[in-house]
Amino acid sequence: MPRRRKDAVVALPPGVHRVVSRAREYFYYQQGRGTKFPGERIRLPNNPQSPEFWNAVRQAQGLGGPVATDTMNALADAYEAAWPVLPRKLSEGTKAKYRSSLAIVRRAWGDLPARGLRPSHVQALMDSLAAKPGTANGMLDALRSMSRWAMGPRELLDRDPTLGVVHFEAGEGHKPWSQEQLRCADENFTGTLRRAYVLMRFTGQRISDIVRLSWTDIDEGGFALRQKKTGVRPWCPIFPELEAEMASWERRPGPFLLQDNGRPFSTNQLWKVFDAAREKLPALEGAVPHGLRAVAVIRLRQAGYSIPQISDMIGMSPPMVERYCRHADRKAGGQAVLLALSEGQNKNRTVKH
Incomplete structure (x- = not known):
């Protein structure tokens, strides 16, 4: 992982260091710096946000011969290096998602000239990912964000290669747990797993936030915690x-959910606990923790809360709230019509004396 310097505006990779001399800064690459066997000291370009800088780093690290600085790989390197100084900061979750999505872009066109990318090429890649619409949409979002950053004053791109390319239609979202699955969890979950289950079911928060919740996050009868994603x-x-x-x-410092060794859970560790329980309980086949987020949203909707209110309580966008509630709303509306028709028929029915 790249290290972050307190006085830097970008994260420098291992082996790269900064020197300030006469109010000017210089960058060098030296493998093993500070050890008994340091490598050759290599001067790098002065601008760590430029494609040339990251191209020079790759060459110094021995990652192949000369690499064109106008490639998609170089553009992606420069974009990721600029994240700390963007006017609109990216969350750590968004950064991780963008890196994963840009990896698809790199595999497709990494060594090709960035200025040669066209909407027809992007559409072809979207079509190749049609079986995974979520992955395709994520790739398009990351590429569009990078392209808009590269245009304008930076002049790294002349045009937006994502222009006219549209997202695949979103699905219904994660499937909510059925009543049978909820009963199964109510009857079988114990200990830490039960705590995690009730927190997700009644707050609608993601695993990445549940593992961080503690008594100190309570604010006048509710949880107030900045979502990680x-x-x-x-x-x-x-x-x-x-x-x-x-x-x-028990009231104690630290998160509600702790492992047997007393350490907090990571998202992956809690997933493993859930997977182990699911293997033992056939009724939970197909259920995923994120489905409890849908359960919480639908429950609030059926209790009469508005979509904006649910959005504020869960921290979910209104369109996503609508997506989760669509089936429940339609079902409730149909049942109301059926009940009204039934009552009307009973009122008009002729009764014999």
């Missing part, structure tokens, strides 16, 4: 069902 800070009411569960939890 989006940076949004919702206010999640602590509903009576969750409050009853929390009444037996």
Whole structure:
């Protein structure tokens, strides 16, 4: 992982160091600097946000011969290096998502000239990913963000290669747990797994946020925690069902969820605990923790809360709230019509004396 200097505006990779002399800064690459066997000291370009800088770093690291500085790989390197100084900061979750999506771009066109990329090429890549619309849409978002950054004053691109390329239609979102699956969890989950389950079910938060929740995140009867993925800070009411569960939890520093060794859970570690429980309980086949996010949204919708209110409580965009609630709303509307028709028929029915 690249290290971050306190006085730097970009993250420098291992082996790269900065020297300030007479109010000017210079960059060098030296493998093994500070050890008994340092490597050759190689001068780098002065601008760590330029494609030339990162091309020189790659050559100094011995990652192949000369690489054109106008390639898609060089452009992606420069874009990622510029993240710390963007006017609109990217969350760590967005950065990770963009890196993963740009890896697809690199595999497709990494060594090709960036200025030669056209919308027809992007559309062809989108079509090749049609079986995974979420992956395709993520790639398009990352490429579009990079392209807009590269145009204008930076003059790294002349045109937006994503112009006219549209997202695939989004699906219904993660499938909510069925009533049978909820009953199964209510009856079988214990200990830390039960804590995680009730927190997700009644707050609608992601695993990455649940593992960080603690008593200090409570704000006047609700949780106020900045979401790791989006940076949004919702206010999640602590509903009576969750409050009853929390009444037996010990009050101590640190997160609610701890491993047997007393350390906090990571997202992946909690996923493993859930996977192990799912293997033992056939009723949970196909259920994923994110489905509890859908359960929370639908529950609030059926309780009469508006989409903007749910968005504020869960920290989810209104379009995503609508997507999760679409089936439940249609079902409720159809049942209301059926009930009205049934009552009307009973009222008009002729009764014999």
